[in-house]
Amino acid sequence: MTTPAQGIWRPVGTHRHSEVSAVIGQGADVFESAARDVLLWRVKTRSGFRVASTDPAAAGERLVITARVLGITITEPVEVVEVVETADRVGFSYRTLPGHPVDGEEAFIVSRDDDAVTLTVRSLTAAATSGIWRMLYPLLCVAQVVARRRYLRALVS
Helix, strand or coil: CCEEECCCCCCCCEEEEEEEEEEEECCHHHEEEEEEEEHHCHHHCCCCCEEECCCCCCCCCEEEEEECCCCCEEEEEEEEEEEEEECCEEEEEECCCCCEEEEEEEEEEEEECCCCEEEEEEEEEEEEECCHHHHHHHHHHHHHHHHHHHHHHHCCC
């Protein structure tokens, strides 16, 4: 689990794990704006993905994320597993569903410490259980690195 409610993450299991963070601004206004944007999936949409929802992330919600790569639409079915909203930490995590190119979980967390506002992206990734995506897993790992860089720039104020 990517446990967005926890400040310190200790991943377990066999999935490949990643945690990247960047300071995206300063102050209460930046935190409130970024918190709203992260729950409205703007980390994904501002990074080139389409999300089949305009509502804030809600635990138990199932939806489809799509990406266009080289003229091909890639479908990513997911389920939101956890949402956190506290005075200094807002975010959510989702897990992949069958048909997603990889098996795993991803979390987007906005936090503030004193005046600094930080976006953190956590992921657990393994090859899909079957299909062509399983064979393309090494390429998908490279694509994830590119996506993470985009995510960290998506909410910069």
